[in-house]
Amino acid sequence: MQLVGPTSLTPEERTRFDRDGYLFPKKVFDTTEAEMYLRLFMDYYSENEERLSVLPPKEKYQVLAETHFVLPWVYEIVSHLKVLDAVECLLGPDLLVWATDWFVKMPGEKTYVGMHQDGTYWNMRPANVVTAWVALSASTPANGGMRVIPGTHRQPVLPQRETYAPDSALSRGQEIDVDIDEKQAVDIALLPGEMSLHHIWIVHGSHPNASSTPRIGIAIRFLTPDVVQDSPGRPLAMLVRGRDDYGNFELLQPPSSLSARNQAAIINRIHASVMGSAKK
Numbered sequence: 001m002q003l004v005g006p007t008s009l010t011p012e013e014r015t016r017f018d019r020d021g022y023l024f025p026k027k028v029f030d031t032t033e034a035e036m037y038l039r040l041f042m043d044y045y046s047e048n049e050e051r052l053s054v055l056p057p058k059e060k061y062q063v064l065a066e067t068h069f070v071l072p073w074v075y076e077i078v079s080h081l082k083v084l085d086a087v088e089c090l091l092g093p094d095l096l097v098w099a100t101d102w103f104v105k106m107p108g109e110k111t112y113v114g115m116h117q118d119g120t121y122w123n124m125r126p127a128n129v130v131t132a133w134v135a136l137s138a139s140t141p142a143n144g145g146m147r148v149i150p151g152t153h154r155q156p157v158l159p160q161r162e163t164y165a166p167d168s169a170l171s172r173g174q175e176i177d178v179d180i181d182e183k184q185a186v187d188i189a190l191l192p193g194e195m196s197l198h199h200i201w202i203v204h205g206s207h208p209n210a211s212s213t214p215r216i217g218i219a220i221r222f223l224t225p226d227v228v229q230d231s232p233g234r235p236l237a238m239l240v241r242g243r244d245d246y247g248n249f250e251l252l253q254p255p256s257s258l259s260a261r262n263q264a265a266i267i268n269r270i271h272a273s274v275m276g277s278a279k280k
């Protein structure tokens with residue numbers, strides 16, 4: 001990946017991202033901001049708890065996806081200056097948000113994410129795609145924090161199988177179909193308000209939450225406008241910095257400018273688009 005952009009990542013950090021395929025921790029929210037967004041998330045979660053609690057993990061995660069298109073406070077997170085400055089260091093000045101996923105594991109929940117490579121399902125070229133994973137609670141090995149295998153984004157793509165395991169958060173229970181040396185895995189431990197960055201081809205996953213504390217964070221999928229996604233129809237995205245001279249994605253406006261009626265229509269289109277693009 002070409003090294004560009006402002007100085008919120010040091011040259012050493014950029015080199016590390018290129019070498020390892022991930023980087024952490026980067027502080028993006030102060031304590032007040034982190035607490036405010038956690039409260040907003042918990043309110044949103046509580047409002048929807050009745051319908052979420054009866055869903056299997058993969059459906060729950062789908063319901064919680066793409067909220068940046070409709071909830072102004074989630075849009076605030078994905079367009080936060082500190083998040084964008086760091087991502088710009090890796091991807092350059094023109095940034096689209098293609099998707100978001102809340103990775104929520106309440107205490108004792110068995111939900112896990114098998115080791116996988118995002119690039120396998122996303123059908124995107126070139127690989128100018130970075131996930132910013134922003135923690136609103138602490139994310140630790142005990143509560144099901146993310147784990148990565150360093151350097152795997154530079155190796156040949158690994159085969160993956162679809163297990164449809166009921167506790168997998170991924171839509172088809174995807175996981176890598178060869179032995180992974182778990183001893184190589186690095187735990188991405190984050191405090192509230194910190195984020196990690198990871199490459200579209202890094203091998204990563206997470207265990208269930210075996211602790212008594214919730215684990216809550218949002219994965220924001222950034223890409224550059226020249227990226228093309230092989231998908232039926234034109235995928236949706238949002239321009240959060242710079243300009244888009246390519247038109248490969250249909251750009252939606254930030255949620256504050258949508259009327260309530262339009263929001264319902266947008267949600268239907270987002271779900272159709274996301275299902276069609278075989279996102280995990």
Ligand SMILES: O=C(O)CCC(=O)C(=O)O
Nearest residue numbers: 103113131146205206219
């Ligand atoms: O945070 C997790 O539990 C898994 C995250 C993940 O798979 C991703 O961000 O792509």
